[in-house]
Amino acid sequence: MTQAPETRRPRQRPADDGTQTGAGPAVGRPVDRVDGAAKTSGAVRYAAEHPHPRLAHGTLVHATIARGRITAVDTGAAEAADGVIAVLTHLNAPRMTPPRPVSMLDLSTLVPGTSVNYLGTDEVAWNGQPVAVVIAETLEAAQAAARLVEFRYRETPAVTDFAAAQDSAEPLPKSFIAPGDARKGDAEGALATAPVTVDRRYTTPAQNHNAIEPHATTAVWDGDRLTVHDSSQSLDWTRRHLARCFGVPPSGIRVLAEHVGGGFGGKGSVWAGTLLTVLAARATGRAVRMALTRESVYRTVGGRTPTVQRVALGAGRDGTLTTLVHTGVSRTGRAGGTTEPFSSQSRHLYATPNLLVGHKAATLDVVPNTFMRAPGEAVGSFAVESAMDELAVELGMDPVELRMRNEPDRDPLGGKPFSRRDLRGAYALGAERFGWARRDAEPRSMRDGRFLVGWGVATAFHMPARFPADVSVRLRSDGSVLLRCAFHEVGVGASTAQSQIVADALGVPVSAVTVEHGDTDFRTGPMAGGSGQTASVAAAVLAACEDVKRSVLRLARRDAASPLHRHRFRDVRAGRGRLFPAGAPDGGETYAAILTRAGVPEVEGRTGADSRAGRALGQARFMTGMLRDRRRWVRAATGAHFCEVRVDSDTGETRVTRWLGVFDVGRVINAKTARSQLRGGIIMGIGAALSEETLVDPRTGRVMNPGLGEYQIPVHADIPPIGIEYLDEPDPTTPLGLLGLGEVGITGVAAAVANAVHHATGVRVRDLPLTPDRLL
């Protein structure tokens, strides 16, 4: 067994045929998804689709006040309704152990979405908090009975108006997940003396993930053993959290999610639906399924916080930045909520001698917000990249040229090197492909009949995370390979990408590799978040494959008849299903021959420890490596967005008509799925730019548009052809040189649209979404 290697600059390898580094004929190719046939025929099962005999169905009842206490409960009518098994409230539900504070020594403490001890308290912390669960023989019976449950409350004053609460916002404490405030030089002083300045306020609304699969859980207890099918992006942390909540050992809990119908961060935490399904199953002794309604998802799962941001830029007349200020306010819930570090990219994007970033949060009595695709950068890039465009207009300078003039050689804040950075290359390629040189800088200069046409650019920036991950790789004597890891398939093509990595690392065809995932009975997977899953798993896959090859060679060396009998591991390569001496690809022996002759049915390579102490050591080692990495360099995926909009001069409606994104995301593992994921990010960004907004009633704190009919995500007709280019150069500090690309696509998108709208109309919109009323 070997530990997954910590990230380091890879040593130079001899004889660069790629087989030792895992880069080879499969990685990079546009391989069809390995689960494509199953997904397109409806054969894969999601969390609410696992059959179980005598399954009961659960439905939530939501509080209708923002803050207060429950004074009376009437469940009589519901309990008497046909088919109802139980109605659980704080009066009769078994108690769960409340969540623990976040600890850096146990990352699973990050997973509770809120601090509420559901059905363990008469307190209400937001309008929509679940206060009862109805369990019935059928879905119809549960839903009908849920309407019969009556609650009375004593309300206490609540803070529910984000605009009014901004003055009471407090600075965010620095933590290992929140970078905190930072300053260099005298940013405000430099602003006062800069020859050219912009100093603007930008706002972004609350948003929701709206994965098409609503959150769902199926829970089955067998004594103290628990099996849960859950639509989760963090299986291992969910298992550990459930163990704490229900006072049972994690080893007795199995959480499965082979396929998840989209997450975008919304399924990264454990929310009420999961806990209350498990609780309902515990209380009733039945297998219980709870597939949340779309409305229940809005009421119980946090979305993205609204933000108010100030960006101030000062520059010389030649466009050289002298100062950058990025501050603002986001929201958290009184019962929890993550940070939305909107100034994240502003620390790293532009060379400037003076820099100030600061972040405050207002505490509201609303459903706690959570991470949503590129938390921080998705909305922060709207502010800073809009401001850069405004500065370009002030200077009379091309916005691409302004960005290139201020492109830093080292990190502007700490002076650390970038692990790699080629935004110049991205902009150069994008400008050429888009035809940027043909742009007339004058607003309203590209009219086409009643449509005002505009072109805009913005920079994409996202720093991928890394999480601990372990895998097992089994090579069988028939030459087939089985990779197992509790990682998640939320749509990114994870099993396909890892198949390609295994194939090249062992030198076998992709078709020889089977991947099993989404099950905590396998070795621990990383959270599917922070654009970190592929790289985190890849590191372990490479180590385990190395382990497998060493074991196979050991078998060969024991056998005098093997042509590899006298070869040392460092002189051996893998390819075409065999191990062979470096430089002699037709020599050596196939895996099948070596294993068969040795009488060994299979060889397994694994990473990670099996003991508790070993796991703790592994996690400590991982954290040390991560912190060391952070001190050494800034690692980010970057990109350049180019877009064209057409604004109807009669109605103010904006349509995006052309898009090109050029990305520097390190090495691309699968050219087909990578392109899809980057496009998906851009499309979610177009939604944020033009239509998406979660409306919260400022008087009651209640979400007013909890459905896909009222929360407008982009549809087919809203999306133009989206060109994707990537530089495809490996990052020298990551396994295989890959940088996660799940989130970088959305960053900068809203700014590119707003900048194009300004170019089209001469109107600068600083408040998302860019609905027609803002342009009329």
Next chain:
Amino acid sequence: MRTVFSYLRGRIHTPQIGDLVAVIDLHVNGTPHRVGLDPRTSLLDALREQLGLTGTKKGCNQGACGACTVLADGERIVACLALAVQYDGRRITTIEGIGTPEEPHPLQRAFVRFDGFQCGYCTSGQICSALGMLAEHRAGAPSAATPRHAAAGPRIALSDPEIKERMSGNLCRCGAYEGIADAIRDAAAATGTAGAADASEAVL
């Protein structure tokens, strides 16, 4: 449809709620099923919970996302807004009846080739909807994207704006729209748009 005010335990396998059970015949993917169900049950829930055909998905349960699209006598409908009892005796085609992993329909193959999905949750609805849409197009139905002067009938070109307009009732949050349109265009060209006159012929 017969509504029976008695327990039917033993005759028809179904969860029993009180006395009210509707017994209907659903013809799904060519197979007849006699189903006893709570009359409040949607066609979507009947397919998923009663018949175990979970390929049809529930995304919003209010007709806004299209994930539950199935074909009823060849026409696309959202099964979440349909009561099962309304479809007594009707022919329903779900994704399981379009093709299997072993023997996929050409459109399913095209979805894989053009990467017309990511998480896969909207995919069944997209594929069923596309088959219904192609039948509507072949039958000459115009859409909001059809130029006003264009001739009605099968000569409406299946342009990209037509495909996108006609598919806009099927949401994809992963953003696989381009791959979906590519797959539909490719499959329609391969099978020929002037072919079968109704979707059930095209499908089965």
